[in-house]
Amino acid sequence: MKLKNKLVLTGAATMAALFLGLNANAARMDMVDVSNNNGYMSTAEYTSMRNEFGVKTVTVKISEGGTYKDPYAASNIANVQAAGLYINGYHFARYATKAQAIAEADFAGQTAKAAGLPVGAVLATDVESQEANNQSKATNDANNQAFMKEIAKFGYRTDIYTSGSWANNKMTVKGKTGWIASYPYVVSGKNWYSTNHAWQWSSTAKFRISYGGFDVSQLNSNYYTADQKSTVKPTDKDAVNDNNQEANKNASKPSTTAKWVKETKTYTLKTAVKLRTGASTLANVITTLPAGTTVKTDQAIIQGGYRWVRQPRSNGYGYLATGPASNTLEYVETSASxxxxxxxxxxxxxxxxxxxxxxxxxxxxxxxxxxxxxxxxxxxxxxx
The missing domain is CATH 3.10.350.10 (LysM domain)
Structure with missing residues (x-):
């Protein structure tokens, strides 16, 4: 769900701003949305987002079109809830007709139920596809309304996600509704979409123990949090801690059980890395791989504050920590591919x-x- 140009870091960046990849006057990070593109996300990561950056809710991808089910939806839903955050979902729309919209809504609703999305959560329709681009505004409006009406039958609340250039151009997004994506080059205190439920203002935000960039949004209503409001800027550490005090008391303990996920990739190390017998800094060192070594992996996991990958070897497996808790990667993908x-x-x-x-x-x-x-x-x- 990333629709506009990336942000440019300007001014004197604080440590928090460096993690965010944004300037220090950034909008609030009330909501993060994740999908299979982010890989497996642990409860510890979501807890860090909540406690350290003021995140209040996470919206996870559920499905796309009429057949695709996000493989991480169930684990994301469970881990977000375990971290004490509110949970929502979204469906990437491919529909071009009213009949297709209804069919996709049925598929999304059933998939969301199976993945554990609780009744009462928002299940938004993400409208940004070529199929929608080919339709008239009137057709998109009719399709979106049909989708949302059908989704409501599953007990979910509904909304439309789209870009700022599409809102009220390619489709109608009324005031006091909508989740709008528009990425300025410099984020200031200005709220671009204050009359809508949410403004997604970046796709490159960084979190301390999580790998890669994330979509983040500022909430302008309590629609996506079910009355759990946020007034904290992520760069104000003391305010974040105060704002989360009650949530910290009620939140479940982070899960200590992480899961391996498939990651078939080839990388070239840019620094020397220790190859270990297990995914732990306490595991024995097999050898130290020098910078420039090509590494082929088959699985990855996040645990113990590190992101680990597994390398198949002739006599078993070797394990490399690809990033410490500060999220400094030790490898880059080889350009040869x-x-x-x-x-x-x-x-x-x-x-x-x-x-x-x-x-x-x-x-x-x-x-x-x-x-x-x-x-x-x-x-x-x-x-x-």
């Missing part, structure tokens, strides 16, 4: 994505752009 495509006349994000069997939003994101960015003959795009 990258492939580029040169744009020709008549190309579009959609047509190129079709050639490479990928999603056009994902393709644009890989290139630091959005599907609203113009591309021209001669441009070279990363496609793999």
């Amino acid at each position: 990258h492939a580029y495509y040169e744009v020709v006349s008549g190309d579009s994000w959609w047509s190129i994505a079709q050639q490479y069997n990928t999603d056009m939003n994902k393709l644009a994101k890989m290139n630091g752009k959005t599907i609203e960015t113009e591309i021209y003959p001669g441009d070279k795009l990363l496609v793999k």
